[in-house]
Amino acid sequence: MKRGHTTAGCLAAVVALLLPVTGCSQPAAGPPADLAAAESDQPFSLFLGDELGQIDYAQMKVRNKCLAEAGYPQNLNVMLGQPRNPFRHLRITEASFGPTSEAEATRIGFGRDSLPAPSAVVSFDPSYDRAYDRCTDTAWRALFKDGKQLYYNYFDLGNKLSEPLMPMVNDRMDPASWRGLLSCLVGKGHRPKDEAAFLKAPTPALFDVPVGTDAGAGENAWQPKGVPGTIEVGPAVPAREYRAGPAESRVALAWFQCRRDTGVARQQVEIAVQVQRELVAKHESSFIELNPQITQLAKQSVKLIGAA
């Protein structure tokens, strides 16, 4: 496969986006997967989440332009202004396990700040649905004829890393550490409602404080008119800064202090590094196969939307 030929073919397809597209051939191989990352303290850095986000964004932008040309500009109007890595949570740090300072614990409790998200585009129009299918296929073929399957395969790899990570870390923690954490919390006046459950898998949900309250009442209360033959656009989701309530703040502060003072926080990160290495080793062949293709497809994606 000639890299230059492939890129030129894809760009030609974009220029002729609304014409029948014959499809781009397999992307030329990018650099081989750098397996040395597995020996770092961030083994999951081998996973190319930013590149996956770039591919997603380019495909969606080409699709949305196609929809706009077909008379449906709604998706193009609401889409985010830049790519977003859908697997940011694979960057495992101390923050993956909870607040990292007393100030943060007090402010955010057990909640999470949220990034903005686009409005929901809601279809009651079969013509839109047909255009959506056609434009989706057109956009994938403009990028790379097998790009959709590669994109799904890489999501699958990300999930094979994401799904077992936290259960494996929890299982490998020294039970004495959980007992120390429990003793510390009780010493500060916070006793879980089920100590046995806490010692199996400590979670803030075992304390009677509201956690993770959703501030999204605005968009969740939205109801479209649902007129057949129409497209409706719901409210955009703004960035939100979570603010814990007083009870949640108190428990979260104690939780942070006890994780720090008993060494649980350090142990979790250390075990997480080891678990990441094992999961990378388990899926090494997938990284070797997919990473070069994802790297190259991401480069083509940048050129694609630059030319579109």
Added chain:
Amino acid sequence: MAAALAGIATVVAGGTAAQADKGDGNAACNRTEICFQFSWDNFTTSSFQRHFWYNDSDHSNDIWGNVPDGNTSLWVANTAGGLWNRDSSCAVTVYDLSGYRTPYTVFPRDFKAAISARNNSHKRCA
């Protein structure tokens, strides 16, 4: 599936009021909806599904919809067997815990598959 569920039906009790977002309210999983399914069958049937257009931080106050006669519904939390992400703009992240804590799996756009029954919240474009 109805017969299978009849034997394990649980009376829905507790929890808080379910949120208003139920997608278009129809039984089938339609374009632009985020659809959970109790028993994975590649969405060839439409019973025991729960649809959304937006996020939900707590699946423990949602019950499965389109429940056939003779069955009692269940809470959605930790009982989903399949997901079809038909959102037109976002991948959907499913969390092991409520409040968007412990990201578990991420579903790309236009994708459906079986999932492990570990779902307590979900978010678009997380």
